[in-house]
Amino acid sequence: MTESFLVHRSMRWLRWASLLVVLSIFGYVAQDPSVDPNGGSPVGYALGGVAAIMMFWLIWLGRRKRDYLSDVGTVKGWTSAHVYLGVALIFVATLHTGFQFGANVHTLAYILMLLVCLSGIYGVWAYSRYPLRINENSRGKMRAALFEDLKEEDRQIVRLSNQLGEEVDKVIRGALERTEIGMSYFDQLTAKDRSSVQLPDKGLCSNRDMKTVAEYLVKHLQNGDNADEAEALQRMLTLMGRRARLLSRIREDVRLTELLRIWLIVHIPFAFAALAAVTIHIIAVFIYW
Amino acid sequence: MRLLIKTKLKNEESFQERTFLGALLRLGRASDQDIVIEDEAVPLSCCEFSLDAGELRLSVLGKPLVFLNNKKTLGARLRPGDKINAGSCQVTVLEPVDGYDAALAVFTERRGRKTTELQDSLRESLATTGVSKRGLSWLLVAGILLTCLLAPLLVVLEPELREPIRAAVMIPDDGVWDSGPLHNAHRTIGDNCSACHETPFVKVQNNTCLNCHQQITHHASMFRFPDVGLGEARCATCHVEHNNPSALINKDSRGCTNCHGDVATFAETKTTLAPVSDFEFSHPEFKVSLQVYDQKFAGWNTQRVSLSETNKQDSSQLKFPHDVHLNPEGIEGRDARVVMGCADCHQVEMGGASYEPVRMEKDCSGCHQLTFDTDFPKRQLPHGEANLLVPILEEFYARQTLVSQDLEPGRPTFPAQRPGKVTRMEAALREQALVMAKRKARSTAEMIFEETTCAICHDVTRSTTDTGQPSWTVLPVKLVATWMPKSIFDHKPHADQSCGDCHQAKASAVATDILMPTLASCQSCHGSEHSRNKVISECIDCHRFHNPNQGLMRGREFSSLPTVLNGAKP
Structure with a gap:
């Protein structure tokens, strides 16, 4: 069993981060109260300096993990430190604000940093939750393997479909072609099934979980009197049921994979935005010293 | 079909x-x-x-x-x-x-x-939304740089663009750099950051503050204490702006006690100030400023006396028993007995902070009338003009003896006036009338100076002139106007207390008593900054940093102090 980055080296970075938080809180509480706590007091400057260095370092993980030749610690160690120091940054930066907020670039930088940290915390939670669920859903198969299963299923369906009447064949082939997986990002996140089928009498209908085409086949089965055709239709229904299950598994795989990664849409761009805002914050503070 | x-x-x-x-x-x-x-x-x-x-x-x-x-x-x-x-x-x-x-x-x-x-x-994930992490990153960074750096920077660096950008509602200006609201007193500055932040990357200068605050005075003499760093202190050390909530005046005592806790170390022998580091536990006993009459120079000197001194005495030279006046059974007034209260003589000033000085004409003369002759109860002598009293009395009685119709028995009578003839008193008779008037004036003066009117409140000494005539000197009186000029005390917040809680006037029989409250009296309610069950009292609650007796900060002394010190002065 591989060791999680969360417990890397007996949580060495959790201990360092805790120490940093405790020192920050102590410094904040013990500071000279001659002026209201703010980022410009000696303790405020110290907290701000530490927080700024931490932000630059935290964002450097993006470089470090791509630098395969580097021997400055391990990527796992870096990730462990990234997570714990990132959480500690919330405390350090919040104390640096002195709980003074306003409609300005300083508070903007703080909010962006908070979004980055909170999305990162979601990321840690997602990484502890979704990989297992993805594995359970796909029975340990990669997504490509699931699609291979689907292709095999479709080949069987098309071969069987040739034995049925022209109209039924057209409907089934159409239903295969009109199968949709995650047309939009939102559909992927909700595993929405927008598949449709063109029925001769009803036109284009929703074919969620292959239900409409199954109902169509059942109706044909009830109306038909050819025993061979009836058997073929029965087998087709079984195949359609298997296909529906396979599709929903793929959709769930897409959904879980996206939930595992969705936080990065916030985490990465807002990290750069926060870095820009913090840089401006520092420049502005010293321009208008 | x-x-x-x-x-x-x-x-x-x-x-x-x-x-x-x-x-x-x-x-x-x-x-x-x-x-x-x-x-x-x-x-x-x-x-x-x-x-x-x-x-x-x-x-x-x-x-x-x-x-x-x-x-x-x-x-x-x-x-x-x-x-x-x-x-x-x-x-x-x-x-x-x-x-x-x-x-x-x-x-x-x-x-x-x-x-x-x-x-x-299956187009995966973000690709379907047309958004990539990289694209979003660039978009956010560019947006933030544009609105929060470039636009405000133009305001700072391009004076011509400053006002147009500030006036435009949609364009962000250097207001986005504003870290907090200005104090109410500074709101007229508005959003003109450069009014105080004159040079980029340079801290706000004291002279910028003093451009407006021209009357601000120093804390202590820059010549006597050149080494304590008062010249280098920034206004903004104590007056911090852009804080929220805004508190422009730093009330914390540490800024004071940093030096005054150990005042002897840096001031050495140049000050008589006692060390103080806390109001409740480490504050010297209050001192009062007494007025002491200097016979030699015939003037008043101020003398600082600690309330802890046992033989302290007020030296106003007035005779005044508070206890008699505050007798709950009353005191004999002009017409009847009256029960007096503090406010009968001590009137609150406008604003209620302190009390108007007690004056004879305003506060005492209602009862203490300067009459001198029971036959003329409406005639009164002027107050504060002791050397004029004898001439005034002589003139008054001369008029009575020479022309009055209604003098006491035994006076010489004048011939009746006849029409067409000017009546003239005979010379001998006139001489006799004037002698009589002078005698009457002296006896009256003797009485008021030594027994009644003046002597009730004043110490009067009698002497004899070269011509053998008696003369009287009234010891000058000066009531203390401000007992504790080095602190500020506002009576108004204390209005719900009775006067006697702090000033023990009812027990005072002589005017030499000093009725100012002691440190302990204040400490019964006021405590230090860490006090749990007392009013937290910082230095600045009673004392001012900017000492009105020192020179103006704005001026030669402040700006050119180093050259002055390096020059002639040893």
């Missing part, structure tokens, strides 16, 4: 004809379509043909690019000769043929695969 459909693929030479029977002719890429176009550019279901009142009608499904006679269309009635294009396919409406409702010619070109693989059609 019954349609004749002629189909031709790109490489085929002749049309394949077939007949379509049905209400709706569907065209699209899907296998379930009536006309299947194997082109990825054509949607699964692209368009439909139907018969409407004998005319062929085209309806486009969704929003694919379908052109009718080279114009984009969503649906139309069709006439022979119309050409419909969708992807690589072209449908031409032909002239009607007998036995058919309409005839269509379809040209198609095989292009690409018939269907896309389902796996390929």
Whole structure:
């Protein structure tokens, strides 16, 4: 069993981060109260300096993990430190604000940093939750393997479909072609099934979980009197049921994979935005010293 | 409807004809379509043909690019000769043929695969939203740099653009750098950051503050204490702006006690100030400023006396027993007994902070009338003019003896006035009248100076002039106007206390008593900054940093102090 980055080296970075938080809180509480706590007091400057260095370092993980030749610690160690120091940054930066907020670039930088940290915390939670669920859903198969299963299923369906009447064949082939997986990002996140089928009498209908085409086949089965055709239709229904299950598994795989990664849409761009805002914050503070 | 459909693929030479029977002719890429176009550019279901009142009608499904006679269309009635294009396919409406409702010619070109693989059609994650992490990062960074750095920077660096940018509502200005609201007192500065922040990357200068605050005075003498850093202190050390909530005056005592806790170390012998580090536990006993009369210079000196001194005495030289006046059974007034209270003599000043000085004419003369002759109860002597009293009395009595109709028995009488003749007193008689007046004046003066009117409140010494005449000197009186000039005390917040809680006047029999409250008296309610059950009292609650007796901060002394010190002074 591989060791999680969360417990890397007996949580060495959790201990360092805790120490940093405790020192920050102590410094904040013990500071000279001659002026209201703010980022410009000696303790405020110290907290701000530490927080700024931490932000630059935290964002450097993006470089470090791509630098395969580097021997400055391990990527796992870096990730462990990234997570714990990132959480500690919330405390350090919040104390640096002195709980003074306003409609300005300083508070903007703080909010962006908070979004980055909170999305990162979601990321840690997602990484502890979704990989297992993805594995359970796909029975340990990669997504490509699931699609291979689907292709095999479709080949069987098309071969069987040739034995049925022209109209039924057209409907089934159409239903295969009109199968949709995650047309939009939102559909992927909700595993929405927008598949449709063109029925001769009803036109284009929703074919969620292959239900409409199954109902169509059942109706044909009830109306038909050819025993061979009836058997073929029965087998087709079984195949359609298997296909529906396979599709929903793929959709769930897409959904879980996206939930595992969705936080990065916030985490990465807002990290750069926060870095820009913090840089401006520092420049502005010293321009208008 | 019954349609004749002629189909031709790109490489085929002749049309394949077939007949379509049905209400709706569907065209699209899907296998379930009536006309299947194997082109990825054509949607699964692209368009439909139907018969409407004998005319062929085209309806486009969704929003694919379908052109009718080279114009984009969503649906139309069709006439022979119309050409419909969708992807690589072209449908031409032909002239009607007998036995058919309409005839269509379809040209198609095989292009690409018939269907896309389902796996390929799954466009993963963000790609479907058209947003990438990298793109979003650049967008956010560029937006923030533009609005929060570039625009405000133009305001700072380009004076010509400053006002236009600040005036424009939609363009962010250096207001986005504003870390907190200005104090109420500074709100007139508005959003003009450069009013105080004159030079970029340079801290706000004291002289910038002093441009407006011209009357601000120093804390202590810059000459006596050149080394304690008062000259280098920044206004902004204590007066911090842009804090929220805004507190422009630093009330914390540490700024004071940093030096005054150990005042002897840096001030050495230059000060008599006692060290203080806390009001409740480490504050020296209050000192009062007494007025002491200097006989030699015939003037008043101020003397600082600690309330802890046992033999302290007020030296106003007035005779005044508070206890007699505050007797709960009353005191003899002008007409009857009156019960007096503090406010009968001590009147609150406008604003209620302190009390007006007690004055004889205003506060005492209601009872203490300067009458001198019971026969003339309305005649009074002037106050504060002791050396004029004898002449005034002589003049008064001379008038009585010389012209009055109504003098005491035994006075010389004057001849009655006759018409047409000026009455003249005989010289001997006049001399006698004046002697009588002088004698009367002296006896009256003796009485008021030594027994009654003056002597009640004043110490009077009697002497004899060269001519053998008696003369009286009243010891000058000066009541203390401000007992504790080095602190500020506001009576108004203490109005619910009774005067006697702090000033023990009812027990005071002599005017030499000092009735000012001691440190302990204040400490019964006021505590230090860490006090749990007392009013937290910081230095600045009673004392001022800017000492009105020191020079102005704005001026030569402040700005050129180092040269002065390096020059002539040792």
